[in-house]
Amino acid sequence: MSEIFDERRKALEEDYFRRKERELLDKMRQDAAAEAAARGQAAGRQCPLGHGALVEEARGSVVIDRCEKCGGIWLDPGELEEMSRQSGGWFDNFVRSFKNE
Secondary structure (H helix, E strand, O other), X not given: OHHHHHHHHHHHHHHHHHHHHHHHHHHHHHHHHHHHHHHOOOOOOEOOOOOOEEEEEEEXXXXXXXXXXXXXXXXXXXXXXXXXXXXXXXXXXXXXHHHOO
16 A cells, blocks of 8 residues: 555656756746847757757647758757658658758
8 A cells, every 4th residue: 555655655756846847947948038138139049050040840740940040950859759750751751841941
């Protein structure tokens, strides 16, 4: 019986830390946006190569980040795997989706 309570306590603890982590990330994003606005820069994610702001675009069920300046495509962890799960020749569809812009 105590195993059930231990599992429940662990689940509640994990949920608590997940909420706290999400709150901290939201606050950090707000602070970063406020700092960027104070400097007169665009808020949001920036190109890792330093070219400009990243724009989110939906490609199927995945939201990717594309640099407005260099056109570079940046994927978050797990997005490539999600794209590979989509039906059909995902890589060909992925490449073609950028040629039709």
